[in-house]
Amino acid sequence: MGDRGIFDDFLRPSQTKPKPAAKSPARAVMLDVHLEGGTRRAFPYSVLMTVTLDGGRLVAEFATGTVVIEGARLEPLYRGLSQHRVRSVAVTEDGRGFNPAPGSSNSDQPIIRRIAVEGAPGETGQ
Numbered sequence: 292m293g294d295r296g297i298f299d300d301f302l303r304p305s306q307t308k309p310k311p312a313a314k315s316p317a318r319a320v321m322l323d324v325h326l327e328g329g330t331r332r333a334f335p336y337s338v339l340m341t342v343t344l345d346g347g348r349l350v351a352e353f354a355t356g357t358v359v360i361e362g363a364r365l366e367p368l369y370r371g372l373s374q375h376r377v378r379s380v381a382v383t384e385d386g387r388g389f390n391p392a393p394g395s396s397n398s399d400q401p402i403i404r405r406i407a408v409e410g411a412p413g414e415t416g417q
Contacts, residue, residue: 318375322351324358324406325381332408334358336375344369361405368401382406 321333338354349360351372360368360380371377382403 319378322358322372322377323379324408325379326406326408327382332356339372339375342369342373357409359405359407359409360403362401362403364399364401366401367399368403380406 319336321335322339323331323333325331334351334353334355340352340354341350342352343350344365347361347363347365349362349365349369349372351358351360358380368377368380380403382405
């Protein structure tokens with residue numbers, strides 16, 4: 292056996308280069324909400340308490356207010372919010388106010404029909 296110990300093969304660094312880890316999108320610091328009429332309000336993810344998806348209604352409860360989003364195919368938006376990856380949401384003419392991951396088709400994208408802010412300081416909802 293010589294100088295080699297029983298565990299040497301397991302303890303030596305690999306001779307091959309490790310593959311770089313896949314980079315995931317950086318977490319967002321705040322969610323920028325674009326409301327109808329041009330009003331914008333940013334919510335810090337540090338005070339996000341819950342995200343609830345119930346059919347065509349998504350509710351994100353922050354300590355500073357609640358964002359209610361209504362639409363269709365909201366699952367990617369739900370996942371993005373719960374992982375602090377969504378930077379902004381908006382209602383647009385075609386209803387596509389969320390930028391999903393590259394490579395996804397339009398048929399997979401959420402359709403946002405309405406966004407309201409409830410209980411936020413200085414706001415009574417939109």
